[in-house]
Amino acid sequence: MAKQFQKIPIVDAARRCGLVLNDRTLGRTEVEASCPFCGDHGRGKYHLSLNTDMDVYRCNLCGAHGNSVTLYANVKKISTKEAYHDLAGGSNTYLMPVQPESKYNERQPAALAERSAVYEEMLSFLTLSDRHRANLRERGLSDERIAENGYKSMPEREADRRLLARLVRMDHDLLGIPGFYMRYGEWTLAGPSGFLIPVRDKDGLIQGLKIRLDGENNPKRKYRWLSSRDKHLPNGTRSYSWVHVTGDRTRRRAFITEGPLKGDVASFLAKDALFVCTGGVNATHGLRETLEELGVTEVVEAMDMDQMVNPQVRNGILAMRKEVMKIPNLKYSKYTWNPAYKGVDDYFLSRVAAM
């Protein structure tokens, strides 16, 4: 006989998992807790959001998400069946809240102004290879815009990377700059070969650099942050997934898409339309704040057309939408186009080509 499933309050499940809750948010629709999966940035940070309407959770830092049963199952490392049995069966064991160990106790990036200064200087020493220029032109960018946006090729040879680090070090400290680390006592640059895409904040400062990899066919792995997070890279620094702003920042309407290069291209093809680009559908940290700081009154979602097919990606987009819609009096709409074109950049390019 089918048994009616019982509603399991998310806060109750979280308490039974021993999660640390933010007292100030108790009783609200969204209750904050320390994330047991990534440990936030350490004590006193609450990136795990517990939605008491839907009884679901989501970490705004690591993207972990699910419902009351899967939260309990994942924390306790048991099956969802066992978890449901425990929670619904009313075994009244509540664990003492325990502060999770942060995964983020590695070196944090230097302040934005310093990162931007280092990256600007670093890019000024680099060139763009003919092959990479051809790739950018094919996307529809003009030579002028390519120069303006500052794309450059990663130096391939180790000797060139060491030389680059030496030049930049004459004016700047490289400790705390994602991408740089020490090798045999000398500063150098980590990362695969490819071309660099500057990721800029609302004022045009460089938050970080993304690399469009050479010779990578899997579209999901084509882009990577310039980072020296690996523990095998002495004095290295992690990167975050920063939000990229491109186009005319005085516009009141912003398009949201995934990927900085896609946004750069689409903005150029659409006469400098303002684009705000996330690093991934689950990497929307800072998106709402950026839109608010830009003072936009209208947001148009222009994510890839195939994205709503994958349930995990779909949930990420829905969470993003919900977050953005928290902005008061915001007009929100979805941009749709012929699904034969995957991304908004492909679509704009086809229209430009037809003119």
Ligand SMILES: [Zn+2]
């Ligand atoms: Zn987390």
